[in-house]
Amino acid sequence: MYLNEFELIKRITHGVKISDGKLIQGVGDDCAVIAGESGIAQLLTTDALFEGIHFKKEWMIPRAIGRKALSVNISDIAAMGGKPLYYLVSVGIPKGMPDKDIENLFEGMAQVAMAYRMVLIGGDTCGSGNGLLLSLTVIGEVEHSRCVFRKGAKAGDAIFITGTLGEAALGLACLSNRLRNMEVRDFIKRHDDPIPRVLAGQWFSASGCVSSMIDVSDGLAADLMHIAEASGVGMRIGADKIPLSNEFKSCAGNCGKDPLMLALTGGEDYELAFTVSGGKTDLFEKMLRVVMPTFRHAVTRIGEVVEGSGVLAVDAHGANIPLHSLGFEHKF
Amino acid sequence: MYLNEFELIKRITHGVKISDGKLIQGVGDDCAVIAGESGIAQLLTTDALFEGIHFKKEWMIPRAIGRKALSVNISDIAAMGGKPLYYLVSVGIPKGMPDKDIENLFEGMAQVAMAYRMVLIGGDTCGSGNGLLLSLTVIGEVEHSRCVFRKGAKAGDAIFITGTLGEAALGLACLSNRLRNMEVRDFIKRHDDPIPRVLAGQWFSASGCVSSMIDVSDGLAADLMHIAEASGVGMRIGADKIPLSNEFKSCAGNCGKDPLMLALTGGEDYELAFTVSGGKTDLFEKMLRVVMPTFRHAVTRIGEVVEGSGVLAVDAHGANIPLHSLGFEHKF
Numbered sequence: 001m002y003l004n005e006f007e008l009i010k011r012i013t014h015g016v017k018i019s020d021g022k023l024i025q026g027v028g029d030d031c032a033v034i035a036g037e038s039g040i041a042q043l044l045t046t047d048a049l050f051e052g053i054h055f056k057k058e059w060m061i062p063r064a065i066g067r068k069a070l071s072v073n074i075s076d077i078a079a080m081g082g083k084p085l086y087y088l089v090s091v092g093i094p095k096g097m098p099d100k101d102i103e104n105l106f107e108g109m110a111q112v113a114m115a116y117r118m119v120l121i122g123g124d125t126c127g128s129g130n131g132l133l134l135s136l137t138v139i140g141e142v143e144h145s146r147c148v149f150r151k152g153a154k155a156g157d158a159i160f161i162t163g164t165l166g167e168a169a170l171g172l173a174c175l176s177n178r179l180r181n182m183e184v185r186d187f188i189k190r191h192d193d194p195i196p197r198v199l200a201g202q203w204f205s206a207s208g209c210v211s212s213m214i215d216v217s218d219g220l221a222a223d224l225m226h227i228a229e230a231s232g233v234g235m236r237i238g239a240d241k242i243p244l245s246n247e248f249k250s251c252a253g254n255c256g257k258d259p260l261m262l263a264l265t266g267g268e269d270y271e272l273a274f275t276v277s278g279g280k281t282d283l284f285e286k287m288l289r290v291v292m293p294t295f296r297h298a299v300t301r302i303g304e305v306v307e308g309s310g311v312l313a314v315d316a317h318g319a320n321i322p323l324h325s326l327g328f329e330h331k332f
Numbered sequence: 333m334y335l336n337e338f339e340l341i342k343r344i345t346h347g348v349k350i351s352d353g354k355l356i357q358g359v360g361d362d363c364a365v366i367a368g369e370s371g372i373a374q375l376l377t378t379d380a381l382f383e384g385i386h387f388k389k390e391w392m393i394p395r396a397i398g399r400k401a402l403s404v405n406i407s408d409i410a411a412m413g414g415k416p417l418y419y420l421v422s423v424g425i426p427k428g429m430p431d432k433d434i435e436n437l438f439e440g441m442a443q444v445a446m447a448y449r450m451v452l453i454g455g456d457t458c459g460s461g462n463g464l465l466l467s468l469t470v471i472g473e474v475e476h477s478r479c480v481f482r483k484g485a486k487a488g489d490a491i492f493i494t495g496t497l498g499e500a501a502l503g504l505a506c507l508s509n510r511l512r513n514m515e516v517r518d519f520i521k522r523h524d525d526p527i528p529r530v531l532a533g534q535w536f537s538a539s540g541c542v543s544s545m546i547d548v549s550d551g552l553a554a555d556l557m558h559i560a561e562a563s564g565v566g567m568r569i570g571a572d573k574i575p576l577s578n579e580f581k582s583c584a585g586n587c588g589k590d591p592l593m594l595a596l597t598g599g600e601d602y603e604l605a606f607t608v609s610g611g612k613t614d615l616f617e618k619m620l621r622v623v624m625p626t627f628r629h630a631v632t633r634i635g636e637v638v639e640g641s642g643v644l645a646v647d648a649h650g651a652n653i654p655l656h657s658l659g660f661e662h663k664f
Contacts, residue, residue: 048458088469090422124379
């Protein structure tokens with residue numbers, strides 16, 4: 001039986017030195033944050049992609065695997081309001097992997113890096129007897145005073161999300177069901193090639209209105225639970241507020257999936273979920289309308305932070321939607 | 333067919349942004365080096381340990397795996413003359429691995445971290461279908477002007493090593509041959525629990541005499557080749573200068589291994605190999621005699637940097653010892 005993630009973190013950090021003078025945030029947020037010069041803080045994050053767990057060779061070409069590996073790490077920088085700068089790559093290469101595939105893997109990372117003017121600064125390559133293994137570390141920076149953590153949410157804050165949720169999970173379901181027609185292409189792309197919300201994250205942090213933020217990698221309910229636990233609050237989501245397109249609902253039906261379940265619990269969308277301080281919600285929405293045209297995705301208010309703990313979803317009539325019945329399990 | 337490492341690095345960095353204003357050293361040394369405040373540079377390194385490739389579960393308990401994973405990363409910091417500060421851990425946990433084993437894995441890292449007052453600042457945990465997978469990133473610092481690179485060796489410099497070489501490879505041979513008696517225990521310990529030469533590395537860098545440095549992870553010949561290629565020089569090792577104890581020679585014989593072959597090509601000793609500027613060798617050796625009692629290992633002069641390229645080993649009569657015949661292959 002696996003420990004849940006918080007229990008695990010508590011145990012593995014027991015007796016470990018997890019703070020020093022320059023460390024602003026250690027284990028327990030999207031990035032570690034270290035104080036730097038002139039009010040600039042450094043952000044560090046690491047995320048792995050393993051063959052058979054995070055991707056299947058049959059489903060993704062090496063270039064796409066490389067792109068995704070870097071993008072999901074950048075997403076953690078975005079969730080702090082930061083700017084990505086450098087990356088290190090640790091790669092286990094299975095015997096017989098053609099040189100061209102290795103090059104394409106790194107070219108995929110380079111494509112994403114180029115979009116953010118990021119620099120490859122180091123790595124480790126070795127053989128692997130267990131399929132392709134990728135672990136990346138990304139370093140970024142953020143103005144210290146603008147850095148947004150998981151722990152800042154307060155009762156009365158409004159909950160927002162960027163873009164649409166559940167689409168990556170639907171894409172995965174399409175891949176599992178061997179659906180590859182034109183209608184599902186966009187959902188598969190959401191799964192294969194997530195776009196980290198760097199620009200939006202930076203703008204949210206600069207707005208001065210955002211009290212907490214996380215990227216949606218485990219699924220909305222699970223990730224809001226991270227904010228809830230770090231902030232000591234509860235989260236109330238209006239299920240009817242979550243944007244679900246007709247194409248999404250129809251495709252989910254074809255895959256035998258409940259669209260709302262996908263949106264509430266599906267992972268890997270790499271959208272941002274964040275809270276806006278209660279007193280600043282009007283100001284934030286006003287500023288948002290001005291800046292929205294520069295984003296290529298929606299920003300939607302979906303609920304509010306409440307006293308207490310846990311994540312609650314309610315329907316349009318205020319009735320509780322049991323998340324467990326939708327497949328949400330808060331576990332490691 | 334695998335590319336050799338330099339060819340690979342050249343290909344994967346083709347068209348990739350690998351430098352910016354603050355980057356002092358990118359890909360191609362033990363650590364990346366980023367300029368920081370007040371003359372302090374930041375060091376970053378990443379190294380992975382995969383089950384089946386770097387360790388066997390039958391041979392190492394989780395605590396030992398954790399210790400080694402952190403130590404080999406710290407060794408890269410030592411090779412720049414730096415001080416380790418923080419670490420991030422990315423771990424793939426196989427199904428069925430007991431919670432207690434996961435705790436012990438992290439406790440092993442924590443033991444090593446404590447010795448250097450290092451701080452765990454982040455990580456990523458997920459399931460693995462392919463055995464235990466560990467990838468660590470270590471962050472350290474060094475006075476910018478004192479940082480020692482691979483690229484500084486010049487013809488006329490003297491080559492030195494810390495400690496003894498080939499013992500980790502001998503320990504591995506003992507494990508393969510199921511030798512576990514008292515006589516081989518120290519060699520197995522060298523393989524299982526390497527001690528990074530942090531104090532020595534810092535002292536070498538502070539001495540102002542050291543022109544290049546690397547940690548011996550791939551084997552002396554292979555690692556001196558890294559210095560040779562980065563510096564555009566050749567390396568001439570006196571095989572008779574390499575310290576080989578009687579216990580080492582006798583145990584190597586019992587395992588059917590040539591002791592000199594082990595010392596020249598055996599990997600994972602995590603000693604330091606470095607060069608001292610020609611004009612400063614006497615001064616360095618004089619200072620070394622003063623500081624030696626604080627080290628727990630020897631420091632031995634084993635050869636000199638020459639014009640040209642490649643690594644050459646000669647016997648006491650100056651005759652060439654063909655490294656290829658000893659099992660040395662310079663490949664990825």
